[in-house]
Amino acid sequence: MPEREPLLARQVTLGKGWRVIQYRLPRSAHGGADAYGALEREVSAAVAVERQHGAEPYSELFTRLVGFHLDAPEPFVLYKAHAGRPVAERQGALTVAEQHKVLSQLALAVRLLEDVQLVHRDINPYTVRWDGTHVRLGELYRTQRVGEPREAFGAAPWAAPEQRDGAGTADPRDDLWSVARLMYFLLSGRPGDATAPPEDLADFRRLAALSESGSFASPAAMRAAPAELMRLLNVGDPLAVVSSAPDPLGRARADFDARLAEKRDRLGLEAPADQEQVYVELVDPPPRRSLRRLLGAGRPPAPRPAAEPRQDGPADVPLPTRPPLCPHCLLPVHYDETQLFTLDSKKEPRKLDLSAEYRPMHRQDALRQAFQMCPHADEDQPHRLPVPYLTSGEPLTVAMVGSSAAGKTHLLAAMLGEIEQGGLEPYGLKCLPLNPEEHREYLAETVHPLHRGEVLRRTGQVRFAEFADGLLVTGHGVTRPVVFFDLAGEDLAQNSDVTRFLMGVGAFIFVLDPLRALRLPQLDPVRERTGLVQRDLGDEAFATVLGRIPRTGPYITAPAAVALNKSDLVRFDPSVDRWLARGLPAVLDDGTLRAESRDVHAFVRHHGSQAWLKPFDDCARCTLHFVAATGGQERGETFPHGVRPRRVLAPLLSLFAMCGLLPGADLRETGV
Structure with a gap:
């Protein structure tokens, strides 16, 4: 059995004498999320191959998966015990017919892996086995998805140079280099040059096809x-x-295609391919309307005129042309520098007087820390607004919507944790805290505990809704305050004063719980343990919120994203694995977002009821996403195998695209 640290390997005999090999992740290795992630990727690859090609006549080409348990205290995977011996032992001893059979079967195995978008990356004379009839590839523990950035792995000459260097993206032709080198070794008895075709390649007629196909060439594009x-x-x-x-x-x-076509038709939009006509804005009414003109979403706010300089000091902060609305009472609030305050160590307000402060840097720093009270609020329940909320452009309010225990708090914490690590920067977005001190507290009380593997407290019911955290987001030449509301599911499911702020929310993330929505029997053990029940009537919080938001015609104009949270529970389903196993693409476009929305909608509709997809039906612009806030199940108060957020920024990036914050010419029809 090969060494696979930190995994422990052993041979186990199951009932009726069935021999299997177990690879187990010991408790001592649980501190490293990389080890668990690698085991999870291995199982994902093995499941994909077993599902697609595990039956005859291809079953002998791969090490067969028997079972796995990734949520066990010590996660493990089981494989059918190896048959045959390493093919290296047959070097110089294969008959002509056997040589052809080995090469043909290796080429077929690589082709079948390509079919499931996998690159093996560990094909060499010591991992490939031969039983006299079939070759068998080793376990898929080093595989990568086609198109993923290559991870450096492998030894010369068996691994392709670009694979050893970790350059470019994984390609099925990486494995063909390995096949070519293996065959040359079997026939010649020599490893050969690690970077170029062997000089004596022409002496081996059985390698003619490999030579003609460029399998000995580098880089992969030449093969x-x-x-x-x-x-x-x-x-x-x-x-x-x-x-x-x-x-x-x-x-x-x-069904998704039909519903989307009906929505576009009711909105008066052309077919998606005819984008040029959709976005031509004319003085006279065009025959078909622009999505931006129709919905008013996605257009950046108009540029603000520069503020007049103060006669007795530095220039004032530039203000929006229209006063922003208080996110709580939805009444306009004018910025007033005479009404500013800060909070002391006991969270008590303290008056801030900047009338004598003329140093620009000191003044700017003080304003970033300051607040202004909404003049429309009651004294016993003040509405405290950070100064940048009032002075930095049109605010965007994002509400997390979903039933209790759907994972809203964990998802928001995971999103802000990814943002803190620069997750939005590759998309041209820059983020700063809306208020540095409150942001620091949110990180300390919510994000850091989650990253340590702690289960977050459930959001309690409140008499007054306050936003959990806020950011200043700059993109597309526009800076906007973005604030996030995270309320208890019980509050969202009832029409009360607590949720009156919903009528002014600019965007929604509907968090869908698969334990409640999907009829999959594999989820029953988790439902039994958590006390959650599957139901077909949809999410009460979804229905209540959607029924309360103002509409233009049949649709809600506020952008929306549906996040199928806890997708790791169903991560081995092909439709889910297609997205969850990959990171977010380097460049977002409407086609990719529409494809994911189609898969999520179809998956939920097939395994649940249409009631769970009400946000898509009710909102003019809505995308759907597979996400996993934690990537694992809790046990008591912790996530024993750590926290591994998956694609948690996808819903937020989609909302930013619909709100005009995300740069990109290919994001003009996001969500419709």
Whole structure:
């Protein structure tokens, strides 16, 4: 058995003498999230191969997955015990027929891995086994998804130079280099040059197809695809025949397409491909309306005129052309420097007087820490507004909506944790705290405990809704205050004064709980442990909030995103794995967002009821996303295997695109 630190390997005999190999992650290794993540990726790859190609006639090409338990105190995976011996032991001893069989089967295995978008990355004479009839690839513990940035791995000459260097993105042709080097070793008895084709390659007629296909060449772009190598070997490609197997989500995907087409038609929009006509804005009414003109969302606020300089000091902070609305009472609040205050160590307000402060840097720092009271609030329940909220552009209020225990608090904490680590910067967005002290407190009380693996307290019911945290987000040449509300599901599910702020919310993230929404039997043990019950009537909080928000015609104009949280519970389903196993793309575009929305909608509709998709039906612009705030299940008060957020920024990036904050010409029709 190969060494796979920190995993421990052992051979186990199950009932009826069935021998399996177990790889187990010991408790001593739980401190490193990388080890658990690697085991999870291995299982994901093995499940994908087993599901697609585990049946005859391909079952002998791969090490067969028997079972796994990733939520066990010591997570493990089980494989069928190895048959055969490492093919290196047959160096110089293979017959001509066996040489052809080994090469043909290796090419087929690489082709089948390409079909499930995987690159093995560990094909060499010591990991490939031969039993006299079949080759068998080793466990998929070093695989990467096609198109992922390469992780440096492998030894010369078996691993391709670009793979050893970790340059570029993973490609199925990386494995063809390994196949070529393995075959050269078996026939010549030498490893050969690690960077260039062997000088004596022409002496081996059995390697002619590998030579002609460029499999010895570097980089990967110079090598032919696996299907072309199979053609040169005169081996049939089983994937050349289009499969007639029905798509299990086909009807649900068609339902999404029909609903989206109906929505676009009711909104008066052209077909998605005809974007040029959709966005031409004319003086006279055009035959079809612009999405931005129709909804008013996505257009950056008009530039603000520069403020007049003070006669007795530095220039004032530039103000919006219209006073922002208080996010609590929805009444306008004019910035008034004479009404500013700060908070002392006991959170008591203290008057701030800047009339004698003329140093620009000191003044700016003081204003970032300061607050102003909303003049419309009651004295016993003040509305405290950070100064940047009033002076930095049109505010955007984002509300997290969902039932209790759906994971809203964990998702918001995971999102802000990713932002704190620079997760929005690759998309051209810069973020600063709306109020540095309150942001620091939110990180200390919520984000840091989550990252330490602690289960966060459930949000309690309140008499007055306050936003959890706020940011100053700059993108597309515009800076806007963005504040996040996170209320208890019990508060959201009732029409009360606590939720009156919802009528002024600028964007929504609806957090969908798969334990309540999906009829999948595999979720029953988790439901039993958590006390949650599956139901077909949808989320009460969704229905209450959607029924309260003002509409323009049949639709709510505020942008919305549906986050199917806890997606790690169903992460091995192909529709989920397609997205959750990958990070966010380097560049977002409407096509990718629409494709993910289609898969989420179809997955929920197929395994649940349409009632859970009410936000998509009611909101003019709505995207849907697979996300996982924690990436694992809690045990008591902790997440024993650590916290691994997955794609948590996708809903927020989608909202920013719909609100005009996210730069990108390919984001003009996000959500519709």
